[in-house]
Amino acid sequence: MPTPDPRFDSLPTPALILDEARMRRNIARLERHVTGLGATLRPHLKTVKSVDVARVLLAGGNGPATVSTLAEAEVFAAAGMKDLAYAVGIAPQKLARVAAIRAAGCDLVVVLDNPEAARAVAAHSRACGQSIPALIELDCDGHRSGVDPAGTEPVELGRLLVDGGAELRGVLTHAGGSYAVTGREAHAAFAERERLAAVTAATSLRTAGLPCPVVSIGSSPTAHAARDLTGITEVRAGVYVFFDLVQAGLGVCTLDDLALSALTSVIGHQREKGWAIIDAGWTALSQDRGTAQLSVDQGYGLVCDEAGRVLDDLIVVDVNQEHGIVASRPGSDRALPELPLGTRLRILPNHACAMAAMFERYHVVPVDERAPLKVWPRFGGW
Amino acid sequence: MPTPDPRFDSLPTPALILDEARMRRNIARLERHVTGLGATLRPHLKTVKSVDVARVLLAGGNGPATVSTLAEAEVFAAAGMKDLAYAVGIAPQKLARVAAIRAAGCDLVVVLDNPEAARAVAAHSRACGQSIPALIELDCDGHRSGVDPAGTEPVELGRLLVDGGAELRGVLTHAGGSYAVTGREAHAAFAERERLAAVTAATSLRTAGLPCPVVSIGSSPTAHAARDLTGITEVRAGVYVFFDLVQAGLGVCTLDDLALSALTSVIGHQREKGWAIIDAGWTALSQDRGTAQLSVDQGYGLVCDEAGRVLDDLIVVDVNQEHGIVASRPGSDRALPELPLGTRLRILPNHACAMAAMFERYHVVPVDERAPLKVWPRFGGW
Numbered sequence: 001m002p003t004p005d006p007r008f009d010s011l012p013t014p015a016l017i018l019d020e021a022r023m024r025r026n027i028a029r030l031e032r033h034v035t036g037l038g039a040t041l042r043p044h045l046k047t048v049k050s051v052d053v054a055r056v057l058l059a060g061g062n063g064p065a066t067v068s069t070l071a072e073a074e075v076f077a078a079a080g081m082k083d084l085a086y087a088v089g090i091a092p093q094k095l096a097r098v099a100a101i102r103a104a105g106c107d108l109v110v111v112l113d114n115p116e117a118a119r120a121v122a123a124h125s126r127a128c129g130q131s132i133p134a135l136i137e138l139d140c141d142g143h144r145s146g147v148d149p150a151g152t153e154p155v156e157l158g159r160l161l162v163d164g165g166a167e168l169r170g171v172l173t174h175a176g177g178s179y180a181v182t183g184r185e186a187h188a189a190f191a192e193r194e195r196l197a198a199v200t201a202a203t204s205l206r207t208a209g210l211p212c213p214v215v216s217i218g219s220s221p222t223a224h225a226a227r228d229l230t231g232i233t234e235v236r237a238g239v240y241v242f243f244d245l246v247q248a249g250l251g252v253c254t255l256d257d258l259a260l261s262a263l264t265s266v267i268g269h270q271r272e273k274g275w276a277i278i279d280a281g282w283t284a285l286s287q288d289r290g291t292a293q294l295s296v297d298q299g300y301g302l303v304c305d306e307a308g309r310v311l312d313d314l315i316v317v318d319v320n321q322e323h324g325i326v327a328s329r330p331g332s333d334r335a336l337p338e339l340p341l342g343t344r345l346r347i348l349p350n351h352a353c354a355m356a357a358m359f360e361r362y363h364v365v366p367v368d369e370r371a372p373l374k375v376w377p378r379f380g381g382w
Numbered sequence: 383m384p385t386p387d388p389r390f391d392s393l394p395t396p397a398l399i400l401d402e403a404r405m406r407r408n409i410a411r412l413e414r415h416v417t418g419l420g421a422t423l424r425p426h427l428k429t430v431k432s433v434d435v436a437r438v439l440l441a442g443g444n445g446p447a448t449v450s451t452l453a454e455a456e457v458f459a460a461a462g463m464k465d466l467a468y469a470v471g472i473a474p475q476k477l478a479r480v481a482a483i484r485a486a487g488c489d490l491v492v493v494l495d496n497p498e499a500a501r502a503v504a505a506h507s508r509a510c511g512q513s514i515p516a517l518i519e520l521d522c523d524g525h526r527s528g529v530d531p532a533g534t535e536p537v538e539l540g541r542l543l544v545d546g547g548a549e550l551r552g553v554l555t556h557a558g559g560s561y562a563v564t565g566r567e568a569h570a571a572f573a574e575r576e577r578l579a580a581v582t583a584a585t586s587l588r589t590a591g592l593p594c595p596v597v598s599i600g601s602s603p604t605a606h607a608a609r610d611l612t613g614i615t616e617v618r619a620g621v622y623v624f625f626d627l628v629q630a631g632l633g634v635c636t637l638d639d640l641a642l643s644a645l646t647s648v649i650g651h652q653r654e655k656g657w658a659i660i661d662a663g664w665t666a667l668s669q670d671r672g673t674a675q676l677s678v679d680q681g682y683g684l685v686c687d688e689a690g691r692v693l694d695d696l697i698v699v700d701v702n703q704e705h706g707i708v709a710s711r712p713g714s715d716r717a718l719p720e721l722p723l724g725t726r727l728r729i730l731p732n733h734a735c736a737m738a739a740m741f742e743r744y745h746v747v748p749v750d751e752r753a754p755l756k757v758w759p760r761f762g763g764w
Contacts, residue, residue, distance in 0.1 A: 089649035116723040267471035341498040
């Protein structure tokens with residue numbers, strides 16, 4: 001065990017720790033890759049939900065970015081961000097808030113995949129006297145939402161928007177299915193699937209005389225693996241800012257890239273069972289079990305010492321509300337190390353979005369290792 | 383589908399809905415049962431994390447109650463509550479906060495199951511000139527923490543506390559294992575196991591000349607099923623205030639008792655798959671899958687109409703961050719009902735504590751059905 005870091009002494013545990021150097025490296029890596037392929041990166045702010053992180057992500061500028069809730073749109077718009085895509089299908093009752101955010105000077109774009117939504121966006125555009133822009137969501141892999149990119153729906157939805165008084169901004173797709181495969185080759189194939197779906201629909205729209213200025217694709221695995229972005233204007237990704245055990249397990253990053261962890265304290269032992277009990281339960285770690293389907297199951301998180309060094313084979317094997325049970329991975333021949341009462345550990349997340357969502361603030365370990373921790377608030381809600 | 387409830391019109395979805403009438407019925411039922419058996423109910427406030435709900439739970443009084451974090455202890459103590467047990471094993475670095483809460487007039491008791499913690503509580507008692515009271519945690523079912531109630535540890539820990547200058551308040555146990563069995567008979571057996579463990583250790587302490595004024599047991603399943611509380615001074619339970627699909631699946635309550643739900647809006651469909659897409663993902667429903675091990679797997683939650691009536695066989699089959707997929711239960715022959723875009727639904731939780739933890743406030747449907755909704759804030763953190 002390392003010497004305790006005095007900067008952590010005043011933190012009640014559990015606490016969310018963010019390694020700023022790793023985060024900046026992750027941000028720069030994908031920015032370089034996507035711009036190198038001729039597209040624009042539109043980071044997804046759903047992972048970070050923090051104006052401070054967004055400022056780093058957007059290199060001090062005000063866009064473009066992606067959001068997953070109108071609460072995010074409102075907070076980031078109020079912070080000056082001018083170019084946001086709300087990448088969750090719009091419901092009619094949300095259009096008044098969308099229009100208010102737009103009226104305050106933010107170019108907020110909505111997403112839809114059905115005629116009812118297209119008619120509602122058009123009707124609201126007419127009613128409020130401003131053309132609300134919309135992206136048509138495409139289903140490139142059967143994962144969740146979206147219309148068939150090769151079918152007639154993109155043009156039908158496009159016409160409903162344009163003829164009805166809304167703005168057709170383009171098309172958007174997300175290969176959520178890329179999380180079901182591992183390795184750069186497999187992710188590159190999904191990236192090409194995203195690209196083909198988006199370009200196919202964009203071509204249909206343009207052939208029909210409709211506009212399609214934005215052709216948007218992305219997921220963290222495909223964004224890193226993409227080799228060709230011909231015809232694509234922008235790439236979206238979110239979790240790469242922090243990375244996590246799922247992304248590492250999928251081969252998108254290494255453990256060394258993981259920027260987020262939960263600081264916790266040992267509060268007891270069941271030594272004959274090889275358990276240490278920690279004060280990080282699911283209220284801190286979340287109940288995400290995203291590595292359960294991968295080749296290495298990390299339980300509810302991989303255990304590091306206070307300095308962030310992985311303690312091999314030690315994972316959180318179970319969680320209750322405010323308790324976690326730390327033990328050696330099933331099948332491991334390593335014994336539980338000495339972890340005296342009060343020892344501080346750090347737990348790496350299966351899913352960074354899910355762990356971060358459980359906390360109200362980041363405690364940021366700055367790039368300068370001797371500098372004091374910074375506090376960056378997070379927000380939630382809708 | 384019922385007529386839309388205009389009281390929900392101004393709520394952004396997802397939103398957390400609390401049925402006050404059901405909640406009050408749940409509270410009264412367990413209070414009656416436990417006091418009828420001659421013990422005191424010490425409700426666990428970890429589920430509710432709300433001063434408003436706590437006021438109802440404690441019948442307007444200021445205790446006794448149980449908490450799971452020092453943040454809860456601080457909030458409830460500041461609201462005037464005078465008798466709190468912090469039922470998660472104490473770490474030495476938390477004792478300064480404990481002493482501060484006590485110095486402000488709240489009788490906060492800590493829990494421990496190891497000599498290091500007992501020595502730390504004793505040392506801190508001497509250092510701050512006040513005897514900090516502690517309960518010795520017992521392991522009645524191999525579930526998590528605690529010492530063997532029939533072993534020598536309770537007396538050893540008791541002596542460390544008393545001889546070192548702390549206060550030995552008594553013993554505490556929790557049959558977390560009761561969640562692994564179904565039905566009143568099985569839960570009654572676990573309740574008796576809790577009782578025997580606690581009474582055994584209390585007798586050891588008293589025989590050794592040590593005090594044991596408090597003999598505390600409890601879990602929601604055992605608290606409701608207990609038939610004999612001889613020798614027990616208090617019973618703890620938390621989730622019963624709201625109940626949930628796990629408790630219903632275990633036979634502790636019926637679906638009609640569930641007081642909590644997430645209001646959500648339909649944002650799309652994949653009709654050929656029988657899916658409706660809703661705007662409640664895991665940020666609202668949590669990722670709790672507590673019914674996966676029970677005889678009826680409720681996915682990520684059971685779907686109700688806006689009025690709270692269960693739509694038979696309709697569950698949330700998958701969640702992403704801000705998306706849920708609603709479909710018929712696997713094996714069901716029921717087709718997805720018409721759920722037009724924008725339809726509001728309510729999702730019952732697998733685990734009420736976990737769903738509630740995802741929200742910042744309750745929107746309370748008052749007992750008077752014509753009265754406007756109330757807003758009761760929640761808090762989180764540590």
